[in-house]
Amino acid sequence: MTAKVITVTSGKGGVGKTTAVANLATALAMDGKRVVCIDGDIGLRNLDVVMGLENRIVYDLVDVIEGRCKLKQAMIRDKHLPDLYLIPAAQTRDKNAVSPSDMVRICNDLRPDTDFVIVDSPAGIERGFRNAIAAADSVLVVTNPEVSAVRDADRVVGLLEAEEKGPPSLIINRLNPNLVKNNDMLSAEDVLDLLGIRLIGIVPEDENVIIGSNRGAPTVGDAKSRAGQAFRNIAKRLQGEEVPFMDLAPQSGLWNAIQRFAGRK
Amino acid sequence: MEPMESTPPVVQIKGIRDGLLVTFADIPWEEQRAALMQQIHEKASFFQGARLAIDVGNQPLKVNDLVDLRDWLSEQTINLWAVISESPTTEHTAQLLGLATRISKPRPEENHHVLDGVPSDQALFISKTIRSGTRIEYPGTVVVFGDVNPGAEIVAEGNVIVWGRVRGVIHAGSKGDRSVFICALDLSANQLRIADEVSAMLNPQKDPKPEIASINEEGKLQAELWHSGETNIRK
Numbered sequence: 001m002t003a004k005v006i007t008v009t010s011g012k013g014g015v016g017k018t019t020a021v022a023n024l025a026t027a028l029a030m031d032g033k034r035v036v037c038i039d040g041d042i043g044l045r046n047l048d049v050v051m052g053l054e055n056r057i058v059y060d061l062v063d064v065i066e067g068r069c070k071l072k073q074a075m076i077r078d079k080h081l082p083d084l085y086l087i088p089a090a091q092t093r094d095k096n097a098v099s100p101s102d103m104v105r106i107c108n109d110l111r112p113d114t115d116f117v118i119v120d121s122p123a124g125i126e127r128g129f130r131n132a133i134a135a136a137d138s139v140l141v142v143t144n145p146e147v148s149a150v151r152d153a154d155r156v157v158g159l160l161e162a163e164e165k166g167p168p169s170l171i172i173n174r175l176n177p178n179l180v181k182n183n184d185m186l187s188a189e190d191v192l193d194l195l196g197i198r199l200i201g202i203v204p205e206d207e208n209v210i211i212g213s214n215r216g217a218p219t220v221g222d223a224k225s226r227a228g229q230a231f232r233n234i235a236k237r238l239q240g241e242e243v244p245f246m247d248l249a250p251q252s253g254l255w256n257a258i259q260r261f262a263g264r265k
Numbered sequence: 266m267e268p269m270e271s272t273p274p275v276v277q278i279k280g281i282r283d284g285l286l287v288t289f290a291d292i293p294w295e296e297q298r299a300a301l302m303q304q305i306h307e308k309a310s311f312f313q314g315a316r317l318a319i320d321v322g323n324q325p326l327k328v329n330d331l332v333d334l335r336d337w338l339s340e341q342t343i344n345l346w347a348v349i350s351e352s353p354t355t356e357h358t359a360q361l362l363g364l365a366t367r368i369s370k371p372r373p374e375e376n377h378h379v380l381d382g383v384p385s386d387q388a389l390f391i392s393k394t395i396r397s398g399t400r401i402e403y404p405g406t407v408v409v410f411g412d413v414n415p416g417a418e419i420v421a422e423g424n425v426i427v428w429g430r431v432r433g434v435i436h437a438g439s440k441g442d443r444s445v446f447i448c449a450l451d452l453s454a455n456q457l458r459i460a461d462e463v464s465a466m467l468n469p470q471k472d473p474k475p476e477i478a479s480i481n482e483e484g485k486l487q488a489e490l491w492h493s494g495e496t497n498i499r500k
Contacts, residue, residue, distance in 0.1 A: 067361040096346065099365035151397050151416050158396030194414060194432075196394055 003036075003114035005107045006238065007136035008171075011152030013123030015144045016173040016203070019213055021120040022050040023228070024140075027220040027235030029084035033115040036075060036085045038106070040132040041122035042098055045089035052079060052216020053086050062090035065102045071109050080221075095127040100134030107135035116238070125159055133160065139168040140200065145175050145186040154195055169200035171234065176205045177248045188248075201234035203227050204248055275300040283368060284316025284346070294324045298334060305341055318347035318368055325354035331362055388423070395419065395433065402439075415455065424448075430473070434458070443480045452476040452488055462486035 008021050018041075025037045038061065039047035048054045056076050059069040064087070071087075078084035087106075090097060103119070110117050121132030133139060139160055143153035153170070160168050172188050179185035188202050206227035212219040219228040220235075226246070233243045275296070277288045289297040301319070305312050317338060326348070335345045347365035350356055356366045388406040395401065395409060397416030406423035417433035419425055425437045427449035436458040438445040443460045451473035457464045459479065464486040478488035 062363070065360065066363045097363050099347075099363075099367070101366045102360060102363075105360065147415075154397040154414050154416065158399055161393075161396075194412075196412070 003107075003111040003117045004238075005111075005117040005119065005135045005137045006140060007040075007119040007121055007133050007138075008140045008142060009121035009129060009132060009156055010123065010142045010149070011125060011156040012143075012149045015142050015149050016209075017123075017142050018047050018050050018120055019209055019218075020140070020142050020171055020173065020203075020231070021047060021118050022213075022218040023209075023220045023231035024235050024238065025084060025116070025118050026051075026078075026081065026218040027232045028116050028118075028238065029078065029081040030220065030232075031235060031239065032083070033239070034083040034113065035116045035118065036087060036110050036114050037118045037120065038087045038103075039089035039120050040098075040103070040128060041120060042089045042128065043091065043094045044122065045091050047120050048076070048086060048088045049216060050213045051086055051218065053088070054216070057088050060088045060090040061106070062093050062097045064106060065098060071106065095122070095131065098128075098131045100131050103131050103134040125156065129156075129159075133163065133165060136165060139165055140171055141168045141195075141197070142171045142173050143191060143195075144173055145180070145188070145191055147186065150186065150191055150194055157195060157197055167197055169198045170195060171201045171203065172199070173203045174205045175202050175248065200237050201230055202245065202248060203230040203234075204246075276304050278304065281318070281368065284318065284344075285312075286318045286320065286368065288320040289322060289324075291322050294321065294326060294330060297321060297324065298330075301334075302337070305338075305343070309341070312341065312343055314342050314344075316344050316346055318349065318365070319345070320349040321352075321355060323351040325352040326350070326358050327354070328358050328361060331355075331358055331364070335362065335364075389421075394429070397433075404440075413449075413454075421445075446477055446479040448475065448477040448491060450475050452478060457486060457488070459486050464488070 008017050010017050021037055025035045029035045037047060039045050042062065048057060053076050059074040061074065063069045064071050064074045074087050075085040076088065107117050119132050119136065122128035141153050141156055143149045157168060172191055175188060176185055180187045192199055204226050206225055208222055208225040209219045209227045219225045220231045222228045230246060233246065236243045275290045275292060279286055287301060331348060338345045345364065347368055348355060348359040349366060349368065359366045388408050389403045390408045392410040394411040395413045395417040397414055400418040401407060402420045404422045407419055407421040407425050409427045409429060412429040413419060413427055413431045413433040415432045420436045420439045422440045422442065424445045425435050425447045430451040431449040431454045433454065434456045435447050435454055437447045438460040441460050445459060447457055447459065453473065457478050462480055475491040476488050477491045478486060481487045
């Protein structure tokens with residue numbers, strides 16, 4: 001096995017990077033892949049919380065880098081999926097405790113017996129961002145259909161181009177089809193039109209995501225969740241499968257009700 | 266910053282983006298270290314609070330060597346953050362201590378193009394989309410084959426021609442030339458400037474058409490639809 005290292009980044013904070021990492025990693029592991037997530041947000045760690053692994057942390061990324069433990073010791077196994085691991089960030093240090101070459105070294109150590117290494121980038125475009133993208137084979141840029149988030153995503157895409165990281169793929173997160181229909185939200189087309197990069201998934205707004213994050217159980221595990229379905233589709237696309245995009249047309253109350261009645265939703 | 270004149274050839278100190286970079290001649294580590302310490306003693310105020318990267322050449326350094334140096338430096342309020350070496354041992358040691366082993370690349374130059382001494386009759390041709398955070402300055406005409414996204418800036422002493430959509434800031438005639446123009450396939454910019462005239466009231470159009478902006482007879486910056494033959498009139 002030679003792992004593919006995928007970094008999830010956004011520029012702006014709060015657009016759903018960590019949620020995307022937790023969900024994609026879980027979806028890939030559900031497909032039988034061996035997955036390691038690395039929380040690159042040193043000092044503000046929360047991937048462990050979203051994945052429900054907070055109370056199992058003994059060693060973290062900085063412990064590995066500074067030689068206080070072996071890489072394997074810092075890999076926390078998921079509660080349900082035996083091939084899903086998390087390397088948590090250090091909470092009591094800052095971004096300067098990690099260098100880009102450290103990230104490259106750790107990812108290279110993980111490559112031989114892993115299918116996917118997914119790196120959660122901190123918000124911003126400084127040291128933490130540079131660490132997170134250092135080892136990336138491909139980059140996913142997460143944005144929301146909001147002008148400020150798209151502006152920051154554009155900046156990040158520009159920086160990735162300058163670093164010659166290859167063209168990133170785009171995840172549009174938290175799209176609300178009803179708001180788009182009423183012209184109260186940027187549409188996926190508006191966002192793509194500006195960024196001009198490959199779209200790998202559109203995740204509809206879904207309250208199950210928040211519930212899942214708070215419970216430490218990523219939404220992909222919920223077969224009924226639309227956001228979960230979107231993340232599962234992205235995971236398939238990351239594995240090279242062609243999956244059609246979900247129909248996100250706003251559903252009228254009546255049609256919705258009929259579908260629910262018919263057990264399709 | 267230039268290497269300091271009084272520096273003996275054993276140690277060279279120069280300013281880099283992330284602080285100071287010290288490079289040594291190819292001599293044993295003890296001598297390198299002694300020379301560095303001497304430099305720091307002599308110029309204590311210069312080094313105070315500095316962020317230091319050292320390039321030790323191919324000296325193999327052990328954890329103790331670096332820990333001693335790091336601790337000594339931190340007593341002098343100097344922060345050792347990077348150790349660069351061709352020796353794998355030293356690299357490994359530095360990584361164990363959480364020190365960087367590579368100085369980050371200089372800021373990508375395309376984020377800030379300033380080209381001097383280019384004759385103004387030569388245009389700068391850019392064949393890609395200019396993204397947020399990018400600023401292009403040029404002492405002549407700029408031609409972009411691509412979009413100019415929101416948050417990007419083009420500052421040209423001459424004309425600005427965009428074969429694409431403009432949604433960032435464009436400043437043509439930045440040194441005061443009022444005869445220049447800005448034209449684009451879709452001029453939905455949030456701000457246009459020619460010389461010292463500013464226009465901020467450009468409404469995005471439903472059905473964009475090529476437009477050209479210039480300073481009209483009343484001295485106002487004005488954008489109008491482009492018609493063929495326009496360029497002849499303008500000349």
